Amino acid sequence: MxxxxxxxxxxxxxxxxxxxxxxxxxxxxxxxxxxxxxxxxxxxxxxxxxxxxxxxxxxxxxxxxxxxxxxxxxxxxxxxIPPPTEDQWKAIASKFWDKWKFPNCLGAIDGKHITIKAPANSGSLFFNYKKTFSIVLLALVDADYRFTYIQVGDFGRASDGGVYGSSRLGRGMEAKTLNVPEDSPLPGSGVQGPMPYVIVGDAAFPLKTYLMRPFPGHRLPRWRENFNYRLSSARMVVECAFGILTARWRVLLSRLQMAPHFVDTVVMASCILHNFLTNPAQNRRWQDEAEHTGHMLPIIRNMGGNRGSKDAYGVREKFSAFFNSLEGSM
Structure with a gap:
């Protein structure tokens, strides 16, 4: 700094x-x-x-x-970290297409555990699958590794379901109250018709019409592998953002010795300062440092159910078809 x-x-x-x-x-x-x-x-x-x-x-x-x-x-x-407007969502989606070749993308989402000292008289509320005590940091990241949404403070044990669904982001996307733009055709193609703006996440997240996760399984057809590759490329921005965050603010890699409400404030301040200091010219250096140390925040295993709706499967199939078309190829 x-x-x-x-x-x-x-x-x-x-x-x-x-x-x-x-x-x-x-x-x-x-x-x-x-x-x-x-x-x-x-x-x-x-x-x-x-x-x-x-x-x-x-x-x-x-x-x-x-x-x-x-x-x-x-x-x-x-x-x-202000709530994005409709124009800001469109600008984020445009950058995702330009930089990561995933269209109509509002951001990449992921959740991590922040390890804390066991709070007094808390029972197993903060006890997670890693056998440590933690709170959950849920974050949405744009194409430039900046946080556009963060939620801190869910119990560590809540990682087995409900964190995303009960978050302001999850409820807002479901209720369509977050200024998300109306469906629009994919770049250079109108074959699929108007397509929704989506968030990309890993297999820990549920499949929604507005939240894409990879196709499960091994030995997938080439067109499904192409979709998974493109989604993984776009989703890596959130992993890189967490890497930059922890490389710069190493307190998040330690076991925080304070009450949970103080931990929430420390994590929020770290994310705000991350956005304040983010500089595209320096991102590579911070990523290299994070990779060199090998220290990472514990991942969240499951953020919701695996079964999506018929409409959600249809949206994923249309994105997959686009990536395998002439207009959507890299």
Whole structure:
């Protein structure tokens, strides 16, 4: 992060980090609170370690991190992860076609586990299939590795179903309340007729008319393999986005030692700062670093049922036919 970028963040969140001077003590400057928080997010060090480095109390460091992350979420969420308008959805779909050759695509979706310390008296609510305690991060990513939607805080055990369906994104797509454009023909082809705008996901997600998942099985016909390849190419942007996120903010790879509602704020702030700092010229470097370290967030196994509707199967077949046509070939 450059000095200019840090100063820009400080100009946005600084007023929320300012505290009054009293007769008993001078408050910590907003710039120092921000520096402590960025160090915590980037290195994943403990509060005790940061307290030693900055010559502050561990409780002061802890409160500074929570205060700053809360201010980032409050002041920057609406500008850096806003709900897309219809024109913005169309612009995202256009980039997916230009860069990844998947038409009418609104984004790639995936979910990951964020490991946390076992909350007191929580039973098995946060206990996941990896035998750790976690919360779920659900994210939709555009063609430039930027988050367009995030949801944080679902219980780790909820990964076996219901996370996507109960999310604001899932309910909004089902109810058609997210400004998604009307169906339109695929580029250069009108044979399939008007086609819906869709999200692409892996086999963990349910098949919907607006959510495409790959064909299951092995030894598939070539035309189905072509569809799976094109969907996988488009879906990799979300994996790359998570790789860049964790390479830059390594705290997400550690076991977060705080209450779940504080974890939610830390993860939200990390995603907002990811969008703020995303630069196409630097994405390759962060991806290489993520691949070099080999550290990844645990995946979500199942985000809903496997059985789709007849209409959903029909939409997938039409996309598959398009990819095997002259207009849709790469």
């Amino acid at each position: 450059s000095v200019e970028q840090m100063e820009e963040i400080l100009s946005i969140v600084g007023p929320d980090l300012t505290r009054q001077t009293t007769n008993f003590r001078d408050p910590i400057e907003p710039k120092q609170r921000l520096a402590i928080t960025l160090r915590y997010l980037a290195a994943g060090e403990s509060f005790a370690s940061l307290a030693y480095q900055y010559r502050l109390g561990a409780i002061t460091v802890c409160s500074s991190v929570h205060m700053t992350c809360s201010a980032i979420e409050k002041k920057m969420m609406s500008t850096h």
